[in-house]
Structures are given as C-alpha cells and as structure tokens.
Amino acid sequence: MKLFLSFLAIPFLLWVSPPISFAQSGCPPTGFDAEGPFYKTGVPMRENTGRGLTVSGKVKSAGSCTAIPGARVEWWQANPQGSYDDEHRGALLTASDGSYRFETDFPPAYYSRPPHIHFKIFAPGHRTLTTQVYPGEGKSSIVFDFILIKQ
Numbered sequence: 141m142k143l144f145l146s147f148l149a150i151p152f153l154l155w156v157s158p159p160i161s162f163a164q165s166g167c168p169p170t171g172f173d174a175e176g177p178f179y180k181t182g183v184p185m186r187e188n189t190g191r192g193l194t195v196s197g198k199v200k201s202a203g204s205c206t207a208i209p210g211a212r213v214e215w216w217q218a219n220p221q222g223s224y225d226d227e228h229r230g231a232l233l234t235a236s237d238g239s240y241r242f243e244t245d246f247p248p249a250y251y252s253r254p255p256h257i258h259f260k261i262f263a264p265g266h267r268t269l270t271t272q273v274y275p276g277e278g279k280s281s282i283v284f285d286f287i288l289i290k291q
C-alpha cells in the first residue's frame with residue numbers, strides 16, 4: 141500500500157510544482173513596450189537631461205538575477221513642453237554592480253499618453269530591451285530595474 145501511495149505522490153508533486161527555472165527565478169524579464177517614432181541613435185553619454193526627477197536602478201540578467209556591468213542604458217522623453225528634443229536624450233553605462241542613475245525633467249503627459257520615459261538597454265550576450273517607464277505623478281525619484289533576457 142505504501143509503495144502504491146508513493147507512485148501516486150510522484151505525479152501529483154510534479155503536477156503541483158512549477159518548472160524549476162521559473163520557480164527559482166527572482167528576476168522575471170522586463171516587458172517590452174513600444175519604441176515610438178522618436179528614437180535616435182548616437183545620443184551623448186551623460187547623467188543629466190533635466191532636473192527634478194532622479195531615475196535609478198540596476199540592469200540584471202533574467203533567471204540568474206546577476207548584475208550586468210557595462211550595460212548601455214539609453215533614454216528619451218518629451219521635454220516639459222511636451223515635445224521630443226535632443227536635450228532629453230541620453231546614454232550611460234552601468235557601474236560594476238549593474239547600477240545606473242540619472243536626473244531628468246519630469247516627463248509631461250501628452251496627447252492621451254501618461255508621463256513616461258522611453259528606454260533601450262543594450263548588454264553583451266543579452267537581447268536588447270525596448271521599454272517605457274511610467275513615473276507616477278508628483279514623484280521626484282523612481283527606482284526601476286531592467287531585467288534582460290540572455291541570448
């Protein structure tokens with residue numbers, strides 16, 4: 141009888157257990173969000189595209205959750221008047237612990253869009269991530285980690 145119950149338990153445990161790679165992952169990948177029409181290449185390296193909103197966090201690898209040093213973080217956003225300009229585009233490389241930090245103007249809502257900042261994150265051995273971050277109204281700082289998928 142005991143042996144019979146063991147045979148019953150094995151399929152049951154397999155059924156209720158999520159896949160190990162998913163269960164052990166504390167870093168689900170950051171979702172894609174639209175690039176939009178205003179992305180430009182060749183933006184200057186800098187840590188300031190305005191004042192009043194500090195954006196910081198880390199770039200990490202999905203699954204292992206390890207930090208990615210030297211990842212290229214690019215951002216672009218509307219200026220306070222609601223137009224995209226070159227002053228509100230920047231790029232930086234993450235530090236040895238995968239962290240990044242920059243200061244910018246709070247992005248305004250425009251048309252029907254809520255305030256948002258566009259991002260592209262590039263890292264060797266990982267898929268390029270295109271996404272947007274939506275800081276809540278009235279925030280002076282936000283922390284956002286970008287989780288990239290390994291190639």
Ligand SMILES: [Fe+2]
Pocket residue numbers: 176218256258
């Ligand atoms: Fe936009």
